[in-house]
Amino acid sequence: MGISRRQFIKSAASSLGLVALSPRLGVAATSRIATLRAAPMEQSIRAGAPRTNFWGFNGSVPGPLLRYRKGESVRLTFQNALEAESAVHWHGVRVSNAMDGVPYVTQNPVKPGGDFVYEFALPDSGTFWYHPHQSSFEQVPRGLYGALIVEEEHPIEVDRELVWLLSDVRVGEDGLQVEDFGRILDIANDGRIGNEVLVNGRAAGAGNVLEVRSGERIRLRLINAAAARVFQLELHGHAMNVIAYDGQAVEPHAVEHLIIGPGMRADLVVDCMQAPGSRFLMNDTHRRSAGPIASLVYGDARPLRRKPLGAPMRLAPNRLPEPDLAKATEHYIMFQGGMRGAPTMGIVDGKPVRSHELMERHGLAWTMNYTAEHEHALMHEPFLHLRRGEHVVLRMINETDFVHPMHLHGHFFRVVGVDGRKEARPVWRDTVIMGPRQTIDVAFVADNPGDWMYHCHILDHAAGGMMGTIRVA
């Protein structure tokens, strides 16, 4: 089946513009990409559509897929061919602080025409991604994002592996991006939601066809690179077996709905056991305006196998420092703000201001422990100081009516409690969704020294005050 299978994979891959790799075929893991160049570019989001203006890495949206093996080192030169300052952040990779890519906090911003060399080791296998951290509410939805995959030492056996970067874009009828970034109306609500959902830079929907063969096992790495859109995915006729969240192994389990907020990832194993010629939808059901993401269409080829592949789905866990709750110090962070139920005041630059001034004068809408922080260039002292090696429980109290995917840099944490109830199987995450009015407890060991961003990954919320740094020293 060698050639026909390869052709089949190639055609399935090109139809979606996605990357298909098969660990069973022994594809080389080491990315040969040495340069990431950010520049304005254009591409069509569907066949025959007018071209849409983007900012992309190496001329495409998403940027090139970076793929390495666990334990390898990365050396990449970032070249800034934009007319704006930028830098690259490696979401979820436990890098040293100087390589974290946060302008004004961990490095000087890379000026237009400038470059910066990133060099770091990859301690964890998993599904990660990269994007700028400067004016990210604008630079990410303009198209600057890509996947960074780190293979396990012993990858699980599958027939095919796919990486889907989910995102969206706000386009007009002329196909051009509507450049209304950073409006207070978006900042103070759910964030700026695009009107076209994208999978790997191409329009999602029922017409976004993934050809599958009956009997095959697919590993699907999902990354939510949208600035604000939360996805709740359903896959008809198939079990979605989650094997990792945010790149970290979990006990394989089937879910009916998969909620994946901005910044978050999920690795799925899907056994395609339906009949040749059949067709199924993957739907997003999170928003009223949501709809199909993709169609799974079975080819006519005879089934690859009659029963699902028996190989284990469980991934070997990465070695992460285990927090000891008995000796952990507790810290509280309260979140307030937004259009509904906004607080009556917030502290900006050390001075209390009324909430309407917060929005009208400062363009801010959210507070953490009463303080609304500016973006990096004007950022103040860390709001939390941790000793290196300190075991920590962060209790995050969401006093808002909105969802917030909260992301901590440089560390993974265990989600140990929800609304005061202990989680039976606390998962590792680098980004956790807080529902409206929900309280989430996370625990971690602050073992990575430096000033680390802690922020909402709805990028308009981050720009609107929901960001700050945690110092580990």
Ligand SMILES: [Cu+2]
């Ligand atoms: Cu938020």
